[in-house]
Amino acid sequence: MFESLKKKFSRTSEKLEEELIEEGQQENNVQEESGKRFSFFSFGRKEEAEEDESSLLPEAAKTFDEKEPEAAEETSGEDDDKEKKSGFLSKFRKSSKDDEETPEEDDKEEKSRFWNRNKENKEDISADGEATGGVFSFIREKTIQKKHVEDILFDLEMELLQGDVAMEVATEVVESVKENLVGKKIKRSNDITEFTYLALKNAVSDIIDIPGKSMTEMIEEKKAQGEPLVVMFVGINGTGKTTTIGKLANYYLKKGYTPVIAASDTFRAGAIEQVTHHADNVGVKIIKHQKGSDPAAVAFDAVEHARAQKKELVLIDTAGRMQTNTNLMDEMKKIKRVSKPDLVIFVGDALTGNDATEQSKKFNEAIDIDGVILTKADADSKGGASLSIGYVIKKPIMFLGMGQGYDDIMEYDAGWMLNQLFSEDEQGEISDEIQS
Ligand SMILES: Nc1nc2c(ncn2[C@@H]2O[C@H](COP(=O)(O)OP(=O)(O)OP(=O)(O)O)[C@@H](O)[C@H]2O)c(=O)[nH]1
Ligand SMILES: [Mg+2]
Structure with a gap:
């Protein structure tokens, strides 16, 4: 990397x-x-x-x-x-x-x-x-x-x-x-x-190093108030939102929490089936409606379900959308208004480099995001988005997606990143095949 x-x-x-x-x-x-x-x-x-x-x-x-x-x-x-x-x-x-x-x-x-x-x-x-x-x-x-x-x-x-x-x-x-x-x-x-x-x-x-609380700390804080932590994932098409939700459900299930997923991408064909597949594989509950139904209503139901069942984490999947599509951006704002998430996370594809940074700016202006997850960092030799995105929008990177498997996610750590860039260890070693 x-x-x-x-x-x-x-x-x-x-x-x-x-x-x-x-x-x-x-x-x-x-x-x-x-x-x-x-x-x-x-x-x-x-x-x-x-x-x-x-x-x-x-x-x-x-x-x-x-x-x-x-x-x-x-x-x-x-x-x-x-x-x-x-x-x-x-x-x-x-x-x-x-x-x-x-x-x-x-x-x-x-x-x-x-x-x-x-x-x-x-x-x-x-x-x-x-x-x-x-x-x-x-x-x-x-x-x-x-x-x-x-x-x-x-x-x-x-x-x-x-x-x-x-x-x-x-x-x-x-x-x-x-x-x-x-x-x-x-x-x-x-x-x-x-x-x-x-x-x-x-x-x-x-x-x-952009300061911010970890998601685990936030889950604990909400749990102390008897409430679930509600997290909504946004971004353009194909960046890895749904996969990341599967990974995080798995991550927090293993930590002893009980997540629930909201299938709020009711727009794209096959999206509900895809997220259901992840929920089943990981072993968490999914709240879903029919394709084409109101995504805000799905998210609302998932939050109600978590409250009633004393579940600690709600992960809201949303449809991918271009920042230029006004209708879909408005729909996203509605999901936020209705489900009142504690965290809105922008999911960006590290491989798209500066485009990911530019998109994060636009989503931040539209919906005020709280943090970032960069996916496909495993395949990223340039590192441009990882270095820039947090600084540009002044919001922390929370996780890095490191592959396609459920375990391929890591909590972002600035010290680890610095180590990747400035020290000679096995992972940080310069690869001879990569051209600058
Ligand atoms: N190598 C790698 N691939 C990833 C990672 N995260 C996601 N992917 C792949 O990226 C592709 C798109 O992932 P999705 O989760 O469907 O993306 P999405 O943002 O939900 O897409 P839309 O719902 O269509 O907007 C899939 O093939 C994933 O396996 C990652 O961290 N590393
Ligand atoms: Mg998706």
Whole structure:
């Protein structure tokens, strides 16, 4: 999941590092020309860190370990100019063996490098974010300036937009990262990646964490008042409303509650049969009328049934409708007026990306939704809707649909999502097949 987003974030960190290293190298060349014989990198380093880094950048380590200062000087001039053009860091990464590698293999190496290095170098950064030493230190402290980050963050913003992240979210991420990074003093090249990574993580963390109660908490609160929690599901056609209702009935039944389903999609052919099939499979009661009957009346009856039977949860299925269909939008408002749900949940298909975010805005304007469920997250590599939807309408994502089975649903957790995007674990690992 979200492989493409994750890759964009890691690349941004690397690009900034390359930019600053290249600039540092250019400064170094100027100093050499004026006879100062400064080297860009310091040679004082920890034994341990040296080992770590040499395994990652073998030729770089070799170059600086083995070259005499005179020899190092000889390589400046023409060769250095060439190096500058081709990108300083990328040259370091290449060994004679690498030269034989295919571009795909190179790409694979780059993907894993960021995460490995972050992991390996954590111990070099103290709690207050100060670097404590390590390889490839800058001779002088460098300060990240606007000019260093502007182009790179512009690229990130464009990539986020292409990845179906909403405009306001892309802008917020970029502004927040810029604010966080500009003025930051760095002592080693590796800190750039670390700081960029943390700045991105903070920005995303603020965006995805929309406070709200969980559905379970709400069921408990209503139960304490002797009332069922009434939940109405809305959205456009085919996003997964009915399937989600089956999953939630199953989820809460397993938690020890007794849900009841209202078959309030009386509009689409086969809809009543479909939701009845789910209710039977899961083993919950369904309240239904004839096809074409008033959906608000079905919802009302289901609420009455739950009250009478002391059931804790009413799940109201509704017909899919386009936000532009005024008649059907009015019908939806009527269901809400009559059944007085505690929660109106917009069910969006994560795969539709920015369209899902735009639809959620329209439904929110029409009916004032309380929360979101994003379905098909299992198949979503872009992650644009997951990152944007809550922030854009200021309503929490409550669950993620993770497949077609009844157990394929999980309560949304911002910490889990952050982990998917910013850490190297089995699930969060970047998939090589997915193109950005
Ligand atoms: N992979 C995947 N498929 C899902 C998920 N949720 C729903 N689906 C599939 O999406 C399709 C549509 O699901 P429905 O539940 O019928 O959608 P709906 O919103 O009720 O559709 P309408 O009633 O026609 O508006 C079905 O094939 C589901 O199996 C999910 O989380 N992951
Ligand atoms: Mg349906």
